[in-house]
Amino acid sequence: MSVEADVLVVGAGPAGSATATHLARRGLDVALLEKSQFPREKVCGDGLTPRATRQLIRLGIDTSVEAGWLHNKGLRIYGGSTTPFELPWPELADFPSYGLVRPRADFDDLLARNAVAAGAKLYERTNVSGPIIDDTTGRIVGVTTKNGDTFKAPLVVAADGNSTRLSLALGLTKRDDRPMGVAVRTYYRSPRHIDDHLESWLELWAGKPGESDLLPGYGWIFGMGDGTCNVGLGVLNTSSAFGKTDYKDLLKRWLDNTPEEWGFRDENMTTKVSGAALPMGFNRQPHYVNGLLLVGDAGGMVNPFNGEGIAYAMESAELAADAIAEARYRGIGTSSAERALQGYPTQLKAQLGGYYTLGNIFVKLIGNPKVMGICTKYGLPRKTLMRFTLKLLANLHDSRDGDAMDKIINALCKLAPAA
Template sequence: MSNAKPDGAAPADTPTESDVIVVGAGPGGSTTAAYLARHGLSVTLLEKSHFPREKVCGDGLTPRATRALTRLGIDTSEENGWLHNKGLRVYGGRTEPFELPWPELTDFPPYGLVRPRSDFDDILARHAVAQGATLIEGANVDGAVLDDRTGRITGVSTKDGRTFSAPYVVAADGNSSRLSVSMGLNKRDDRPMGVAVRTYYTSPRTHDDYLESWLELWDGKPHESTLMPGYGWIFGMGDGTSNVGLGVLNTSKSFGKTDYRELLKRWLDNTPEEWGFRDQNMVGKVQGAALPMAFNRQPHYGRGLVLVGDAGGMVNPFNGEGIAYAMESAELAAAALAEALSRGAGTSSAEKAMQAYPQQLKSSLGGYYRLGTIFVQLIGDPRIMHLCTKYGLPRKTLMRFVLKLLANLTDAHGGDAMDRIINALCKAAPSA
């Protein structure tokens, strides 16, 4: 059990040895640490910054993320400060938007959530501490400590000269994952990558029962400019502000050459004045982040190192969602680690147990991510994008199907015809 203080700060006598080190206290890292502690293991959770801290994100969560929070034991009630939403409002293909309620399913709750990341990440980190993990803030990991003989990771070092040891280390340090890179695990170029930028505006649209997605993202006046392969979003925060942003995929020829902050401004200049999305109402700066998709860093386990969330490229190519998959991968990783440690760290039997983790990821998400990779390649062609928006977006039944596909919300067993089609496609596709 942890000897961390109630506020999550590690005391002076913090042990430098544990069963598992988790690097990064974002949603993936804190969830991994919480599940590991729940399994009765000693866990050291290292976070380079101090809570509360801001992260670039849309702050909107689908029912998939809601389920992950519930499984972790987080109270997502409105009384506990969570904003609930009923579904997705989609702009595209016609003047008026579609309002698509989240599907009624056995496997997922019928509501999504909104919560700022500064608060969200803090909640998950404190939850990990409450479960028994030791959280050390201000621990900026700069590399792996390796066994000279085997090349296996035995711990990590921090920029201020500290060393922490454990037989297994979880890299939950985000897209750049310096820990993974220090062990020679670089990103794959054959996987899609996105860039997202967002900011906040004071706006009368702050109270909204729906997450709002703009599937037609023009770089100027609608229908008179270039249609970009990406999407825009407007999420009411319920506090007088709206989180507004856009994501663009690297399948566009203009990827990397576009000023995304300027693109955000040009898009918003074409929204109604009364919504308030103008410079004088902006709160804070426009900030950006990379979206690593479709398992763009692999293997997810090797030589004692486990990759979770963005470090393992687990962002959904269809909709840019990362939190749900970070938390799901965390639960799977923790179960594999608990089993491996029960067999004796580093033994052949323990290594066999650890292989369950990458196998489960590929089984549950590999086919779906492969479909997502094909999808982003297709919409990277402006001609195909134009056909989709002209003939596909205005059809409500088709849009219900698209909602289930893009948000990855289907029942695994039974379900309706749409669920069965999507599940069959995912099974037929080779794993990403």
């Protein structure tokens, strides 16, 4: 089979499907290539902040309870004491005031079908084996698949995740000076499956809280509303335990010290423990080169502050689509079109570069357990400080005409050099 299109999007996760949707709505002929078949499972992302909710709304997705979404109204934080601290999502002009929960298998399928409804052509079970390069220009002009098919287009979007073989084939290797995380998660039958907050554990204890060893990393619990909870933990490469830890055992040791009535015990586990890498802080650059644009995890878009990736996958998708559509109508191959494409990494850096630099610094600091201990002990009891921290860590603040906290965060992001 040989297919030609205006744009190829490789990978139909949130980044790829969002890119395809925005491009199709702008009138481009889009081929969306997915190596698996929907529905299919992914490890992270069931819990979505208002930042991700905003992008779903921009994609035209119905995020109502009636459409199958579980809503949450804030973040519950454990750390510094046995009593949790609840923070509502901020009331802002730029973002809705609610987050969402939905299983990734259903979520990714929904986004892919949304792209098809917009006009994109979805090719499932299409495993890309490598790029097709124009020998004269050095530009990517298509891809080949493992079953011998070819797909050709003047522009290609790499939305193929952290491993991003397509980017590697063009010599785009990850930067080792940027943070990387690893996350593991599973599901448990639990009476806590209905919850109006996402839950974050800033301290993981090997035994009784405050009287045992502090384990590396941070944990989460998301009630799924279907009788189960998504429970997992993440460890950053700034921790001395990174790469030297049995993460499944670490998860069990933490959960063995949660109340038994919550149900987080082996006999209630409904799936195996699975893991995934979290590429953070723009750890692969440039985000555009020779006809190839990187979106989502392929470009290291995960927020270093909180490990959130889906919101930024969809944001980068919209920015990439804007640049591609502009280039298409200027005339691919012209210098004017090329300037439009170069505008994509420029926009990424303008919107997220300073913030990610702050996040990269933050990750290095909390890699020291003593620093994390001081933050939880002295920071959590102070509500005003914690409201500021929530806005900073979740990147939820108004870009214009916000309150004093918003203005401080905006100023910090502008002062910091772009990542």
